[in-house]
Amino acid sequence: MGVVAGDHSGVMTAAASIVIDSCWDAEEAEACAIREGIKLGLDLNLMPASIESDCANAVAAANSKMASASRSWGVYKGIQVLKDSSPDCDIISTSRRCNTVAHDLARLARTDGISKLWLPPFPVFISNLSVKCSGTNLMMNE
Secondary structure (H helix, E strand, C coil), X not given: CEEEEECCCCCEXXXXXXXXXXXXXXXXXXXXXXHHHHXXXXXXXXXXXXXXXXXXXXXXXXXXXCCCCCCCHHHHHHHHHXXXXXXXXXXXXXXXXXXXXXXXXXXXXXXXXXXXXXXXXXXXXXXXXXXXXXXXXXXXXX
16 A cells, blocks of 8 residues: 655655555455554654545444444454544545555555655655645555
8 A cells, every 4th residue: 555644745754565464355455544644643743633535334334333243354453443543533535546655556566565754855666646635644555
């Protein structure tokens, strides 16, 4: 999965490509990406944050406190535990075009098979990525 962190003006403050070992389907991968995005935000002290995903089903389930029969319920429960420790964390839906950098980083994780975190000063290939939508704290994609 790919994660891009930016400040309130859209300037990139961190980027990550994280390998996810196994997921049942795309929605579970998106749920894992949301969970890892919150963890990264907490680890890097980027809260309050808006966690953005282009998977509306994962966003809805991550924001619900209702138990479900979904095989991904354990991931969503983990998201709720993290959100409870950081009440200033919002999970919102965004368009796929706003997540292009996160998609590129996800592709890198799948290709390399290695999780990586970049902080400023960024390597040239990260610096050349542009965050398409400003005002974003964390964007992620599976």
